[in-house]
Amino acid sequence: xxxxxxxxxxxxxxxxxxxxxxxxxxxxxxxxxxxxxxxxxxxxxxxxxxxxxxxxxxxxxxxxxxxxxxxxxxxxxxxxxxxxxxxxxxxxxxxxxxxxxxxxxxxxxxxxxxxxxxxxxxxxxxxxxxxxxxxxxxxxxxxxxxxxxxxxxxxxxxxxxxxxxxxxxxxxxxxxxxxxxxxxxxxxxxxxxxxxxxxxxxxxxxxxxxxxxxxxxxxxxxxxxxxxxxxxxxxxxxxxxxxxxxxxxxxxxxxxxxxxxxxxxxxxxxxxxxxxxxxxxxx
Numbered sequence: 001x002x003x004x005x006x007x008x009x010x011x012x013x014x015x016x017x018x019x020x021x022x023x024x025x026x027x028x029x030x031x032x033x034x035x036x037x038x039x040x041x042x043x044x045x046x047x048x049x050x051x052x053x054x055x056x057x058x059x060x061x062x063x064x065x066x067x068x069x070x071x072x073x074x075x076x077x078x079x080x081x082x083x084x085x086x087x088x089x090x091x092x093x094x095x096x097x098x099x100x101x102x103x104x105x106x107x108x109x110x111x112x113x114x115x116x117x118x119x120x121x122x123x124x125x126x127x128x129x130x131x132x133x134x135x136x137x138x139x140x141x142x143x144x145x146x147x148x149x150x151x152x153x154x155x156x157x158x159x160x161x162x163x164x165x166x167x168x169x170x171x172x173x174x175x176x177x178x179x180x181x182x183x184x185x186x187x188x189x190x191x192x193x194x195x196x197x198x199x200x201x202x203x204x205x206x207x208x209x210x211x212x213x214x215x216x217x218x219x220x221x222x223x224x225x226x227x228x229x230x231x232x233x234x235x236x237x238x239x240x241x242x243x244x245x246x247x248x249x250x251x252x253x254x255x256x257x258x259x260x261x262x263x264x265x266x267x268x269x270x271x272x273x274x275x276x277x278x279x280x281x282x283x
Contacts (some may be wrong), residue, residue, distance in 0.1 A: 018277045019212070019244060020066055020251040021270050025049075032263040034060055036185030042066040044253045045097060048073055051089040058096040064155055067097040068251065069212065070104070074117075076135040076149070077122045077192070079106035087142060094143045098274075101211060101251070102139065103148045103180045106132065106171070117150045124167040129174065134181040136175040148211050150180040151225050153188050165203035178210035181247075188217050188224040197239060202244060204223050209247035215255040229258035232269060235274050244280035252277060 022042035025033055033043060034057070043065045050058055061067050071090055074082060094102050107119040120127040132149070140147040149171070150165070162170065168179060181204075190197040216230025232254070243249060252273055254266065 005088045018274060018281055019147045019249045021277075022065070022068070022251055022253045022276050023266065023270065024070070024255045024257075026254060026257065026260060029094065029266075030057065030074070030231055030258050031265065032233065032266075037263070038273075039265060040065065042068060042100070042253070043252050044068040044070050044103075045093065045117050047071045047090045047093045050096075051086055051265070055096060058093065062097045064249070068103060068253065069094045069097055069099040069103040071102070072105070073109055074139065075107075075109040076102050076104055076108055076132050076231065077106065077120075077128060077137070078112075079127075079131050080112065082135055082138060087139065090112055090139075091143050094145055099143075099145055101180075102143050102145045103150060103211065104136075104139070105150045106168075107150055107152050112157075121152060121156065124159045124162040124164060124174055126161060128160075129162075129167065129170055133170055133175040136177050140175075147175075148178045148180040148249035149212065150182050151185050151189075151252075152182070153185045153192075154226045155192065155223070157193060159199070163186070163203070165200055169203075169205050169208065170204070172208040172233050173261075178209045179204070179208045180213060181209045181243060181245060182213040182250075183236060184215050184226055187236060187239055198242060201243060204245040209243065210250050211241060212240065212249050212252045213255055214252060227258055228255050233263075237272065241275070241276050242279045244277050249277075 001224060002139045019039035022040055023045055024044045043061055044065060047069050073086055074090060105119050108122060109119060136147055172178060186197050214232055215228050216232050218227045218230055254270060254273060
């Protein structure tokens with residue numbers, strides 16, 4: 001399968017450098033991030049957190065880091081035109097940070113009548129593929145930056161025409177985009193829906209996978225959840241190693257939204273992530 005036009009292909013034999021290591025910017029971490037600790041090469045900002053304020057912080061981040069701008073509310077899977085106000089503000093954040101990447105989700109968050117307030121899965125159909133690809137190209141053309149889309153967790157198995165890896169390959173090829181592979185989401189779905197995450201991984205075209213999200217998972221009553229609240233578990237480090245060995249991943253972003261620990265603990269986690277990537281690339 002041909003690689004997406006908007007994503008440079010890397011010869012796997014030349015994957016020498018370790019991916020950039022970064023963290024999702026959250027207010028409790030702002031002072032630490034802005035102190036430029038050695039563990040951080042890049043930072044991810046959630047676009048919606050800066051729609052109304054924070055210009056000074058964004059320009060400070062742009063001066064010191066490679067920045068990824070992550071969207072939550074563009075709702076690329078919703079048929080019809082994108083919300084112009086949301087897209088305009090998203091572009092503003094991308095411009096202020098001189099974003100190296102812009103990212104969103106393979107999901108919808110609203111309908112014509114209501115904002116659902118969370119990420120919802122799409123059926124893996126030709127119709128969903130067309131909607132997502134059209135919207136992805138619009139966002140990329142508007143922002144003039146590489147776009148990566150992220151896989152989400154889903155507690156429902158929605159019937160479709162394609163498997164998820166098939167859908168992702170077709171989407172990247174048609175839209176000229178890459179993937180932000182959430183390793184935790186992949187693992188959670190594999191446990192809740194009983195499939196092998198490595199088989200899933202190797203069905204996705206490697207050159208499409210350009211960035212990774214990772215955070216620990218939670219388990220309640222036998223069901224796996226992504227609350228962005230736990231340290232990364234050993235089996236996720238193992239899965240990350242497989243991903244970085246397989247694909248030309250450019251950046252690994254550690255996420256944490258709830259129960260954010262002391263920064264020295266996050267620093268140790270980033271160091272272990274870096275060591276895992278080093279092992280994956282150099283053996």
